[in-house]
Amino acid sequence: MTTEPTANPRRAPAGAAVLREDVTDAIRAAVFAELAAVGFARMSIEGIARRAGVGKTAVYRRWKSKLSLVLDLVSAFATQGLPAPATGSLYGDVRALLEVASHALRHPVASQVIPDLLVEAARHPEISETIKATLLDPQQGVVAQVVRDAVARGDLPAGTDPDRALDLVVGPLYWRLNVVRTPLPKGYLDDLATAAVAALKSS
Template sequence: MLVRMTTNADAPQTRPRRRAPAGAAVLREDVTEAIRAAVFEELAAVGYARMSIEGIARRAGVGKTAVYRRWRSKLHLVLDVVSEIAVMGLPVPDTGSLQDDLRMLYEVTSRALRHPVASQILPDLQAEAARNPEIAEALQNALQKGQEGVASKIIVAAEQRGEIRPGLNDELALDLISGPLYWRSVVIRSPKLPKGYLAALAHATTEALKAL
């Protein structure tokens, strides 16, 4: 359920550099990152339908050629940026307790989902996904992979501690862990979570997982 909002204390993600083919123009990494940042800002400001390469380039402070040297269209640029959400990762809690692990996960996820940029981008991309299968697939992968990776580790740790029985239905467990917060933050867009909501949600989810 996450968006490419950096969560690990807003630390930048490190990607391996690729060697350019002999004779190829070298693409400056700082320009690439400026364009990616501009995509998020432009999506939040005008939405996918009204977003343009010209607007992205202007916001990034580069020429259109710099964008087209990296991506051949607006669609491919957005697909690339959205797909990066899947690899950014969420921190895996390790508190020694299923309920505390879930509460920590909810706190980090809630901050990411309620970030001003994320709260604008996700609903717009979801609407666009209904019309564009490529965006739908990229968004689904981005939202699921990051959350599934963390949730599965939380479940495995809880199984090893004997807090829940082994062999739970993974899909149902993920729905229980991820669904309520995503529903409230992204679908109905509640402006503010009630006091104690995340703690109560962590407790309720823990009891539900134990009952599976």
């Protein structure tokens, strides 16, 4: 009677690091807290590690620098994206876009982290490129779709500039929530949608 050999369990390659997800999450949370507390320029890997309750090695196993850490944070926020509305009318699409954008701009990453990064972008081209690729380009794509739908319905003239539409629709909202930082009065989004639609139609 022969006995078949027992298969050896598969093992991870020698020396391979198994990164614990809870530690990664703690570091990401610490990056956000550190950014909000001291800003990008004064933020350090030491401060992040201390806030996360881990050693510096745990941070460097996951990210090579504080810049790569911050860019990862922005990219993770950006993956939530802005859905392209399809309400059947230009006013409805603009109003729906403003509703979603108002919630996104109140997110702590948008309200506390990104304004600081915009200042740093002048000194760090990587930050500028990441913000453009992960935040601005998707927004431009959504607004461009709204414009295309409006042109197809006859709500806007052919040749309407999507970039100008983005400025008219989201620009005032960003200024109000992230620069002036004042609460939105009742009916503000309705009034802004009406004004943006009127400006687009008159362009």
